[in-house]
Amino acid sequence: MPTVTFHGACGVVTGSSTHLDWGERKVLIDCGLYQGGEELELRNWDAFPYRPSELTAVVATHAHLDHTGLLPRLAAEGFSGPILCTKASRGLISLVLQDAGELQEEEARYARQKGYSRHANPRPLYTADDARRALKRLQPIPFDEERELFPGVRLRFVRAGHLLGAASVEVSGKGADGERRTWCFSGDVGRYGVPILKDPEPPRDPPSALLLESTYGDRRHSEGDAAEALGRIIHETFGRGGMVIVPAFALGRTQEVLFHLSALADAGRLDPAAVFLDSPMAVNATDIYQRAEAEHDEDFAALTNDPLAAGRFVRVRTVEQSKVLNTRSQPAVIVASSGMANGGRVVHHLLHRLGDSRSSVVFVGYQASGTRGRALVDGAETIGIHGHTVWVKAKIHQLNGLSAHADRDELLRWCRALPAPPQRVFLNHGEDPARKALAAAIADELGWPRPRLPLSGESEPW
Ligand SMILES: [Zn+2]
DSSP: OOEEOOSSSSSSSSSSOOEEEESEEEEEOOOOOOOHHHHHHHGGGEEEEEGGGSSEEEEEOOSOHHHHHTHHHHTTTTOOSSEEEEHHHHHHHHHHHHHHHHHHHHHHHHHHHTTTTSSSOOOOOOOOOHEEEHTEEEEEEEEOOEEEEEEEEEEEEEEEETTTEEEEEEEEEEEESSSSSEEEOOOOOSSSSOOOBBOOOSSSOOSSSEEEEEEEEOOOOSOOHHHHHHHHHHHHHHHTOOOEEEEEEEETTHHHHHHHHHHHHTTTTSSGGEEOOOOOOHHHHHHHHHHHHHGHHHHHTTOOOOTTSSSTTOOOOHHHHHHHHTTOSOOOEEEESSSTTSSHHHHHHHHHTTOOOTTTTEEOOOOOOOOOOHHHHHHHHHEETTTTEOOOSSSSEEOOOSSSSSSSHHHHHHHSSSSSSSEEEEEESHHHHHHHHHHHHHHHHHHHOOBBBOOTTEEEEO
């Protein structure tokens, strides 16, 4: 019997993965890494609950690691089919997976040197070679074009906003009763009316079943202008002689933050020479964003000063250049990854600036439970960094209006734009309070069948 099995991102916001099974043929939608805390990340080592070599294809909704980060392991363990993604996703997926492979190797090497691993000989989750093996399998498909996945099953990508190349996926195939049905997998849904990328677009076919993300299912992003709030924080922090640290995901959040910083610079409220983009990956991703003209929205196309251009802000590439920023005394804005402050260069900046009451830290994305970012926005008085206990004196801000994810009302708006209500709805990619709240809103406000909240490993007939 054709079935859908929910594997990852059930009750959490990472590890996205859903398995479609037609007996002879099996397909995976996303193969994401679990992120946020040791306990969760241990799941990345679990045996796959299917045989990678038996998968006909993998569909990648977008480049974020929580949707693609286990693809190298899948390739290392025998997957040899195509990885279907949008054309616009291809460059970003190549960037993140290559980087992820190198990082895994580096971490294993570091653990071996410092001897902090429980294993005598710590090995990487996968290697840069595994990542390259996965990248060879990428097969880009344009948005809006229906393609045959294999005989009898078709697929289409539609724009989801959220990130360059991000897609919702429609898969249509026959169930056990011979009826053709379409399942829609929302992927991560972006916000409406935000700069740079086109807005989320509705899927084309009336879906029989919908698997919808629910990251912010229990929240409304504040109505206030997030860009204006960012400007105010920078002004106040600079007035105190402090630094503004912006932990930002290299893909997506960084580019949107640069857009708003650029507007402040154009208005004469910020010197572009005081803005540092401290992340080689973000620099490369920014170039990919700049080149993807077909995906730019009208606001972006109309700009005279391109916020993503190489010359607009200071780009920090080497570790030495990054370290110089630690001793800088004049105010500056430092945009560095990772977005949840769990790794990356931003951790060093936090180590140096969190204890300084003149400085500010501005979070612009979702802070998953178990991360340093979550602890900081929850008001932690101290934070552990590299074996040091750091007192938090800097001012901590969270600007949800700059999030990459639709809020509760925007998710409902996305649902209303579907060509017809689905008969079955499932929610994933959200912590349980968010899933429950969104399920209630979908049932009460849209009058749809009450969404189900699948546990990892649960299956549903096609
Ligand atoms: Zn995402």
